[in-house]
Amino acid sequence: MKILVATEKPFAPVAVEGIREVLQAAGMETVLLEKYTGRAQLLEAAADADAMIVRSDKVDAAVIEAAPRLKIVVRAGAGYDNLDLDACTAHGIVAENTPGQNSNAVAELVFGMAVMAVRNMYAGTSGTELRGKRLGLHAFGQVGRCVARIAAGFGMHVSAFDPFCPPEVMREAGVEPADSVEALYSASDVLSIHIPATAETRGSIGARLIGLMPKGGVLINTARKEVMDENGLTEALASRPDLRYLADVRPDCAEALAEAYPGRVFFTPKKMGAQTAEANINAGIAAARQIVAFFRDGDTRFRVNK
Numbered sequence: 492m493k494i495l496v497a498t499e500k501p502f503a504p505v506a507v508e509g510i511r512e513v514l515q516a517a518g519m520e521t522v523l524l525e526k527y528t529g530r531a532q533l534l535e536a537a538a539d540a541d542a543m544i545v546r547s548d549k550v551d552a553a554v555i556e557a558a559p560r561l562k563i564v565v566r567a568g569a570g571y572d573n574l575d576l577d578a579c580t581a582h583g584i585v586a587e588n589t590p591g592q593n594s595n596a597v598a599e600l601v602f603g604m605a606v607m608a609v610r611n612m613y614a615g616t617s618g619t620e621l622r623g624k625r626l627g628l629h630a631f632g633q634v635g636r637c638v639a640r641i642a643a644g645f646g647m648h649v650s651a652f653d654p655f656c657p658p659e660v661m662r663e664a665g666v667e668p669a670d671s672v673e674a675l676y677s678a679s680d681v682l683s684i685h686i687p688a689t690a691e692t693r694g695s696i697g698a699r700l701i702g703l704m705p706k707g708g709v710l711i712n713t714a715r716k717e718v719m720d721e722n723g724l725t726e727a728l729a730s731r732p733d734l735r736y737l738a739d740v741r742p743d744c745a746e747a748l749a750e751a752y753p754g755r756v757f758f759t760p761k762k763m764g765a766q767t768a769e770a771n772i773n774a775g776i777a778a779a780r781q782i783v784a785f786f787r788d789g790d791t792r793f794r795v796n797k
């Protein structure tokens with residue numbers, strides 16, 4: 492049985508080794524396709540795969556159709572907006588993710604960016620501290636919860652807005668539930684975005700919400716670029732010279748923003764929130780184990796398609 496690990500952005504070698512060991516112990520062969528540069532390579536590699544492990548790699552209808560033996564695809568990570576769930580369902584393929592396995596890495600990067608912002612991008616000028624400041628979490632899922640845990644160490648006051656999370660869960664984590672998304676943005680010195688990219692959330696954060704942030708506000712996006720309304724973001728940065736925007740998910744207008752607002756925006760060259768050895772090991776090995784459990788026991792606990 493062939494398990495294709497297709498990662499345009501490779502896992503750390505130690506994670507690949509772990510995946511290989513888990514699959515080998517179950518009598519499965521690991522086929523590695525890393526740093527591929529064209530779709531043709533992915534389609535070719537998928538041709539004889541019984542299962543696939545991917546990261547943000549796009550698994551669309553063309554990939555599914557090129558893989559007649561495919562039974563399961565596991566996104567080693569949280570967001571599965573890169574998987575065409577309808578195409579998977581139509582071909583009887585199980586689609587899964589590995590929730591929580593890379594969350595801490597993303598949460599740590601949020602603080603890497605928050606400190607960078609309040610220290611004026613390390614320009615040497617006098618900045619401010621995070622202690623005593625208000626941190627807002629736009630969604631309280633796995634990453635939001637890790638961010639809240641770390642924020643406690645910084646001495647920040649944390650609130651969150653998440654219509655899918657019961658307020659008691661937030662309170663138990665020492666987080667104040669916000670009544671509305673507007674209330675959250677209005678009361679957050681640092682606002683960290685953790686919503687997935689869905690039909691409802693795409694383009695949902697724009698000038699109206701960003702403009703509610705208090706003076707000197709720092710907006711951090713380690714989630715998805717698609718949740719931003721880029722025109723609205725540009726408008727907000729133009730009309731509010733005190734605001735800053737840092738993202739691990741480069742907007743399409745990154746170069747224009749960097750040129751127009753030096754010192755107020757920062758973008759990682761490539762999405763690297765989950766790019767740690769630990770996150771790669773956790774998510775990669777979880778994906779391998781889920782594949783073994785699927786073929787051995789029919790386990791579909793982490794299924795995300797119908």
Ligand code: 3PG
Nearest residue numbers: 546547568569570765766
């Ligand atoms: C996720 O959804 O798990 C993160 O965005 C990480 O994505 P990556 O595996 O492409 O780094």
